[in-house]
Amino acid sequence: MKLELRGITKRFGAMVANDNVNLIALPGEIHCLLGENGAGKSTLMNVLYGLYQSDGGEILLDDKVVKFSGPGDAMAAGIGMVHQHFMLIPVFTVAENVILGHEPTKFGGLLDLEAARAKVREVSAKFGFEIDPDAIVGDLPVGVQQRVEIIKALIGDAKVLIFDEPTAVLTPQETDELMAIMKQLRAAGTAIVFITHKLREVQEVADKITVIRLGKVVGEADPKSTANELASMMVGRAVDLDVEKAPAKPGQPTFKVEGLSAWSHAGTKVLDDISFEIHEGEILVIAGVQGNGQTELTEAIIGMHGKTAGSIQLDGRELIGKNVKQVLDLGVGFVPEDRTEDGLVAEFTIAENLMLDRSDRKPFAKGLNIQIEFLKKFASEKLKQFDIRAQGIESKASQLSGGNQQKVVLARELSRELRLLVASQPTRGLDVGSIEFVHEQIVATRDSGIPVLIVATELDEATQLGDRIAVMYKGMIVGIVPSSTPRATLGQMMAGISA
Amino acid sequence: MKQSKRTPIAVFILTLVGLWLFVSAPSGVTEIKISTDTDIFALPNFNLDIAFVSGLAFAAQVVAFLGSVYFVVIRNHKTPRWVVILFAVALVFEILVGLFAGKTMTFTSLLQGSLALAVPLIFGSLAGVLSERVGVVNIAIEGQLLAGAFVSALVASLSDNLFAGLLGAIIAGALVAWVLAVFAIKYVVDQIIVGVVLNVLVVGLTNFIFSTLMVSNLPFFNQPPRFDKILIPLLGQIPVLGPVLFNQTLIVYLMYVVVAAVYIALFKTRWGLRVRAVGEYPKAADTVGINVFRTRYVSVIIGGALAGLGGSFFTLGQVGAFGKEMTNGAGYIALAALIFGRWNPIYAAFAALLFGFAENLQYGLAIIGSSVPSEFLLMLPYALTVVAVAGLVGKVTGPAASGKAYIKS
Numbered sequence: 001m002k003l004e005l006r007g008i009t010k011r012f013g014a015m016v017a018n019d020n021v022n023l024i025a026l027p028g029e030i031h032c033l034l035g036e037n038g039a040g041k042s043t044l045m046n047v048l049y050g051l052y053q054s055d056g057g058e059i060l061l062d063d064k065v066v067k068f069s070g071p072g073d074a075m076a077a078g079i080g081m082v083h084q085h086f087m088l089i090p091v092f093t094v095a096e097n098v099i100l101g102h103e104p105t106k107f108g109g110l111l112d113l114e115a116a117r118a119k120v121r122e123v124s125a126k127f128g129f130e131i132d133p134d135a136i137v138g139d140l141p142v143g144v145q146q147r148v149e150i151i152k153a154l155i156g157d158a159k160v161l162i163f164d165e166p167t168a169v170l171t172p173q174e175t176d177e178l179m180a181i182m183k184q185l186r187a188a189g190t191a192i193v194f195i196t197h198k199l200r201e202v203q204e205v206a207d208k209i210t211v212i213r214l215g216k217v218v219g220e221a222d223p224k225s226t227a228n229e230l231a232s233m234m235v236g237r238a239v240d241l242d243v244e245k246a247p248a249k250p251g252q253p254t255f256k257v258e259g260l261s262a263w264s265h266a267g268t269k270v271l272d273d274i275s276f277e278i279h280e281g282e283i284l285v286i287a288g289v290q291g292n293g294q295t296e297l298t299e300a301i302i303g304m305h306g307k308t309a310g311s312i313q314l315d316g317r318e319l320i321g322k323n324v325k326q327v328l329d330l331g332v333g334f335v336p337e338d339r340t341e342d343g344l345v346a347e348f349t350i351a352e353n354l355m356l357d358r359s360d361r362k363p364f365a366k367g368l369n370i371q372i373e374f375l376k377k378f379a380s381e382k383l384k385q386f387d388i389r390a391q392g393i394e395s396k397a398s399q400l401s402g403g404n405q406q407k408v409v410l411a412r413e414l415s416r417e418l419r420l421l422v423a424s425q426p427t428r429g430l431d432v433g434s435i436e437f438v439h440e441q442i443v444a445t446r447d448s449g450i451p452v453l454i455v456a457t458e459l460d461e462a463t464q465l466g467d468r469i470a471v472m473y474k475g476m477i478v479g480i481v482p483s484s485t486p487r488a489t490l491g492q493m494m495a496g497i498s499a
Numbered sequence: 500m501k502q503s504k505r506t507p508i509a510v511f512i513l514t515l516v517g518l519w520l521f522v523s524a525p526s527g528v529t530e531i532k533i534s535t536d537t538d539i540f541a542l543p544n545f546n547l548d549i550a551f552v553s554g555l556a557f558a559a560q561v562v563a564f565l566g567s568v569y570f571v572v573i574r575n576h577k578t579p580r581w582v583v584i585l586f587a588v589a590l591v592f593e594i595l596v597g598l599f600a601g602k603t604m605t606f607t608s609l610l611q612g613s614l615a616l617a618v619p620l621i622f623g624s625l626a627g628v629l630s631e632r633v634g635v636v637n638i639a640i641e642g643q644l645l646a647g648a649f650v651s652a653l654v655a656s657l658s659d660n661l662f663a664g665l666l667g668a669i670i671a672g673a674l675v676a677w678v679l680a681v682f683a684i685k686y687v688v689d690q691i692i693v694g695v696v697l698n699v700l701v702v703g704l705t706n707f708i709f710s711t712l713m714v715s716n717l718p719f720f721n722q723p724p725r726f727d728k729i730l731i732p733l734l735g736q737i738p739v740l741g742p743v744l745f746n747q748t749l750i751v752y753l754m755y756v757v758v759a760a761v762y763i764a765l766f767k768t769r770w771g772l773r774v775r776a777v778g779e780y781p782k783a784a785d786t787v788g789i790n791v792f793r794t795r796y797v798s799v800i801i802g803g804a805l806a807g808l809g810g811s812f813f814t815l816g817q818v819g820a821f822g823k824e825m826t827n828g829a830g831y832i833a834l835a836a837l838i839f840g841r842w843n844p845i846y847a848a849f850a851a852l853l854f855g856f857a858e859n860l861q862y863g864l865a866i867i868g869s870s871v872p873s874e875f876l877l878m879l880p881y882a883l884t885v886v887a888v889a890g891l892v893g894k895v896t897g898p899a900a901s902g903k904a905y906i907k908s
Contacts, residue, residue: 071788
């Protein structure tokens with residue numbers, strides 16, 4: 001089935017999320033919709049899927065104008081969607097999730113779960129998935145959950161399939177498998193719209209590429225374009241994706257972790273005898289699929305994790321047993337993985353967020369009083385220095401874009417006298433411009449002779465930013481390798497196979 | 500993963516209670532009467548030696564405690580449910596025999612009374628189940644019960660028709676639920692606040708109409724007919740349980756049907772799957788074309804209708820007239836029952852029966868003139884709730900989206 005979007009416009013208040021967007025997806029074709037975070041890709045697809053009503057333009061299926069007042073209409077018309085945040089109910093079984101919305105019934109109303117199971121098995125077999133229809137979705141690994149989401153989209157006999165940022169949560173292997181599935185679907189005659197900002201994936205599967213920036217289509221790109229060409233189109237200026245950094249000049253190993261173990265609240269071992277060291281002026285990247293102990297490692301370092309054993313030493317001083325404040329005072333800078341939850345107080349102003357860590361001491365405070373004048377001066381300086389785009393220092397953190405929020409966090413953490421920087425997924429969800437900025441800041445920190453620990457879940461970032469890479473799997477370090485190690489080897493290590 | 504030691508600790512503390520009861524058990528006997536006149540065959544009465552029974556029950560508790568320690572500490576396993584049940588039965592039996600020392604405990608009427616008290620609780624907890632499963636917290640069960648009680652009395656008096664009364668109760672409960680739904684779903688007001696306000700509103704409204712209107716002419720406004728008990732042949736003549744379960748009013752029989760119907764509707768039908776999906780993850784339901792708002796309205800209002808029906812039991816099933824604030828907190832106990840029953844209609848019904856039993860105990864003991872202070876007994880159902888929910892039930896998770904309004908972007 002041919003899908004055509006003609007002049008789609010969607011506004012949220014004064015903001016134009018989609019401005020006169022045109023797009024044609026043909027059967028047996030993978031059409032990539034490429035754009036940065038916030039470019040309006042997901043909005044466009046939500047309009048197509050009936051979740052949003054457009055303010056202008058029309059949707060055509062096989063050259064006939066269709067009108068969707070809700071996702072039910074879109075599904076009935078043969079459009080399926082694999083959502084970025086899975087639309088699965090964790091406590092339901094696979095079969096229950098898959099049939100939701102168009103449940104087979106018997107005796108007028110009773111669920112026919114046997115028919116549901118049969119359908120799941122049928123689609124699973126067709127694509128070589130091994131999925132138990134009676135498994136509880138919440139118990140399944142993320143990669144398998146995505147397959148459930150795919151089955152759910154296919155079961156309604158979808159002719160047009162939308163994949164919204166499907167690889168964000170996958171390991172490199174799972175990503176490869178997903179690409180294979182997409183090719184298989186293409187061969188079967190499905191029209192596929194693939195939304196992403198990852199250039200490598202676009203280069204691998206795209207038959208056509210439409211680039212979207214600030215809600216507008218900026219043009220089509222040749223699938224054979226280089227990554228830098230695609231990125232430049234996406235961002236609207238020349239971009240060099242490679243991280244510019246001189247070879248490291250490692251000094252003394254001032255940060256040492258030895259035999260570190262940690263247990264979760266429920267008593268499970270989440271870190272298992274971890275040892276590594278980082279030299280002054282060196283970046284060590286912890287690579288691995290999310291949820292393999294990286295969060296716990298950073299928490300253990302800054303004193304936020306409950307039960308830990310072993311040793312963490314900075315400049316010869318033991319960090320274990322110290323509370324967060326004591327650790328920070330020893331010169332540890334921390335950029336948490338979730339900036340809106342842990343990095344900032346969303347309802348505080350930029351200025352207030354910039355002094356969160358030192359609000360109790362000079363020069364920010366004198367006795368019980370906050371030194372407002374000093375704070376204003378300090379915040380204005382940081383606003384300029386870190387190129388934070390905001391109306392002013394009194395803007396609330398929640399009003400900033402992701403990139404600017406991250407800049408506020410960096411500005412705060414880097415304005416202390418550091419002896420160690422720990423940054424967890426520092427570029428997650430950021431636009432290319434902000435990513436460049438964050439990378440520059442991290443490299444500059446390294447070059448000033450500070451050991452840097454980065455947690456990365458994307459291999460590209462790990463190999464570009466790191467001087468060495470430690471791969472984590474199930475709470476253990478599989479190996480520590482140079483950043484020149486081939487992708488395939490790193491991918492295997494991320495699945496627990498040591499090099 | 501290490502198992503929580505909460506259950507063994509709770510069991511240990513309660514076993515100490517059992518020990519104290521055993522040590523301080525008076526000498527003498529408790530007579531237990533378990534047959535009624537209508538039974539097919541009469542069972543003899545038992546005379547139980549208090550010290551002996553207490554000792555036996557205490558021994559069972561010790562066994563249950565050791566069993567729980569064995570499973571949790573040595574086998575690193577959850578305490579099996581049967582251990583908890585063995586323990587609970589032994590402790591309750593010990594308490595009963597001790598409380599009725601030297602008196603006659605009419606077991607059947609104790610259970611009959613428990614069921615009578617549990618009927619509105621069960622209807623109320625079903626209202627809560629239907630509402631919370633779809634994602635709306637229903638604190639207004641109390642108000643729905645009270646509205647049902649009031650309207651059923653008024654309508655049945657005016658029309659002299661019991662069924663008109665029932666219908667009125669259903670509409671009244673549904674109306675309160677509708678107000679809750681509109682504020683919770685459409686106006687996205689905090690659901691707990693709306694619920695509490697509705698409860699206060701219904702109390703005020705019924706008190707006002709009662710004092711200004713009903714009192715002026717009680718025979719006209721507040722003298723409804725009452726449902727008669729219907730003895731079901733054979734079933735009703737089974738010793739012990741027969742008279743308890745099958746010699747009841749129409750409302751109770753309706754309740755049996757409704758509990759089963761709600762269970763089937765929620766867990767076996769298309770409608771129920773959608774209701775639960777909306778209560779867990781409304782956006783996921785929305786993306787497959789389910790109308791989240793309509794599903795929420797329908798389920799909350801059906802729940803309210805059931806609570807209204809339950810409210811009519813106070814007036815048309817039991818008392819035969821409306822009294823100010825006659826629900827007396829039943830709605831809140833129903834709320835506890837539904838959590839105790841893990842948002843499952845059948846478990847919630849059993850939990851409600853347990854609370855009904857605890858509450859009835861105080862009446863039973865007051866009648867025989869037990870030496871235990873009545874204030875202590877009044878506390879019993881609530882203390883039981885706390886211990887049961889905290890110690891023996893463990894961690895329960897309700898529907899993930901319960902209490903959260905769905906805002907479409």
